[in-house]
Every structure is written in C-alpha cells, then in structure tokens.
Amino acid sequence: MANILIIYSTTDGHTRKICSHLQRVIENQSNRVTVVSVIDAGEFDLDSFDKIVIGASIRYGKHSPEIYAFIKENSQALDSKSNAFFSVNVVARKPAKNTPETNPYLKKFLKQISWQPKILAVFAGKIDYQKYGFLDRFMIRLIMWMTKGPTDPKTNIEFTDWKQVEEFGRVISEM
Ligand SMILES: Cc1cc2nc3c(=O)[nH]c(=O)nc-3n(C[C@H](O)[C@H](O)[C@H](O)COP(=O)(O)O)c2cc1C
Numbered sequence: 001m002a003n004i005l006i007i008y009s010t011t012d013g014h015t016r017k018i019c020s021h022l023q024r025v026i027e028n029q030s031n032r033v034t035v036v037s038v039i040d041a042g043e044f045d046l047d048s049f050d051k052i053v054i055g056a057s058i059r060y061g062k063h064s065p066e067i068y069a070f071i072k073e074n075s076q077a078l079d080s081k082s083n084a085f086f087s088v089n090v091v092a093r094k095p096a097k098n099t100p101e102t103n104p105y106l107k108k109f110l111k112q113i114s115w116q117p118k119i120l121a122v123f124a125g126k127i128d129y130q131k132y133g134f135l136d137r138f139m140i141r142l143i144m145w146m147t148k149g150p151t152d153p154k155t156n157i158e159f160t161d162w163k164q165v166e167e168f169g170r171v172i173s174e175m
Pocket of ligand 1: 010012013014015016058059060061062089090091092124125132136
C-alpha cells in the first residue's frame, strides 16, 4: 500500500473533481490517498508520502501562480519520490492537442519549471458559461468561436475523458 498525496489548483472546481475521481480509482487499488488544495499543501509533510501528484487548470493561458511557487519551493522533495503532473484545459478537447507532447500549455509549463515530472497527463476541462462573470463568459465564448467550440451561452459541457482519468489513476498506482 502506498501513501499518495494529490495536490490541486482549481478555479471552478473541475480539477478538484478530477482529483476526487483519481482518488477513488487509486484507493480501489488498496492505496491511501490525501487530496489537498495547493493553498493548504504547505501544512503537509511531503516526506511522509510515497508519491506526489500535482494537477492544475489553465486560465488565460497559465497555470496558477500558487502552483509555480509550490513547485519552486518543493522541487527537491518532489524529485526524491515517484511523482506526476497533469494539466486541465479546454484546448485539450482537440485530439491534436491532448497529449503531453502536443498540448501547448503543458509544453510551455515544463520549460518554465525546474522540476521534471516523471509522469505527465493532459485532461480536457469543462465549460459552464452560466457560472462565469460577464467578462470571462465573453472571452471564453470568443476563444471558443475562434477555435470552433460551443458558443451557446447555456453551454455546460465536460470535455473530460473519464476513462483517460481512470487509466492515469492506474498508472499512478503502479508507478
Ligand atoms: C476565465 C477562464 C479562462 C480560461 N482560459 C483558458 C485558456 O486560456 N486555455 C484553455 O485551454 N482553457 C481555458 N479555460 C478553460 C479551463 O481550463 C477549464 O474550464 C477547466 O475545466 C477549469 O478547471 P478548474 O475548474 O479546475 O479551474 C479557461 C476557463 C475560464 C473560466
């Protein structure tokens, strides 16, 4: 049995939902999983975990500053154990941009940080226009219009491939 810490950064809760799904999959393989926001992750002793997974969503082209700061402060601890990183964004709904090798955000992110995660994944995120404020709704609809995605203001859609999330959970169990 491994003791696994999953740290997430989310704005609208979708990355946390992916982490909860991962937790169920990984616990079903007889592991212990703790899921925590990057905001509270400093309260945990990283050395007490066997594996660390970090997941973060993209907002206006970037992962959150808290994720960059956490990785910078803890890159040695991260490197010393089995680890993985995943990014959540809606560009990944496109088959040509849904792998670590082809997703532009993940590729850029890896060049910006000193940590090189041992396992990587990209998951397509969610769009729920009704949940966003006026400006965010306008901007995301504009981006969707430019990239041939849904623009109906009532759109509430999860692009996430949950089977892909489950497969990633099994990879974490085995890493
Ligand atoms: C204000 C806003 C900006 C976003 N910017 C991007 C972006 O630049 N690129 C992208 O692929 N997805 C973008 N997204 C989509 C999010 O990555 C997607 O909704 C994801 O599921 C959010 O996860 P979270 O709820 O964990 O934050 C954006 C979403 C919002 C609401």
